[in-house]
Amino acid sequence: MDDRNKTDGQANSGKPDLSDAELSGRLSGLGSAIDKVRAERRAEEKQSAVPDRTSATAGMTLAFRLGSEFVAGVLVGAGLGWGVDRLFGTAPWGMIILLLLGFGAGIINMMRASGELGRKKPPQGGA
Structure with missing residues (x-):
């Protein structure tokens, strides 16, 4: 009867029956x-849980730089407009026009500083 069970185990699974010791070892x-x-996995989770301060600092640096680029453009435009108005007596037109130009220059400087303006566009498919 034992031989019959052994052959049935071999026929069903294609592998010989393993002893309890072999199964325990596996x-x-x-x-x-x-x-x-x-x-x-625990070690990887602990490493990913630690905040990366360099990326946060780099983000803050970029934010302050972009803000200062914009504010500088507007202030320079306003200052030049005020000077033109004082010099030529064209108040308030010099201030309005150069303030708007300063606003535009501030936006362009922000885009240039963030890298959007200088980025190359990928080639559009085709020949």
């Missing part, structure tokens, strides 16, 4: 492999 090997993977 199970403990699998358990240790799972523990190793879990430990690696």
Whole structure:
């Protein structure tokens, strides 16, 4: 009867029946492999949980730079407009026109500083 069960086990799975000791060894090997993977995942989670201060600092630096580019453009335009109005007596037209030009220059400087204006466009398909 034992021989019959052995052949049935071989016929069904294509592999010989394993003893309890062999199965226990495979199970403990699998358990240790799972523990190793879990430990690696925990280490990766701990590393990703630490905030990256360099990227936050770089973002703040860029934000302050863009803000100062814009404010500088507007202030220079307003100052030049005020000077033109005082010099030629054209109040308020010099201030209005040069303030608007300063606003435009501030926007262009912001785009240039952020890299949007100088970025090359990818080629559009075709020959």
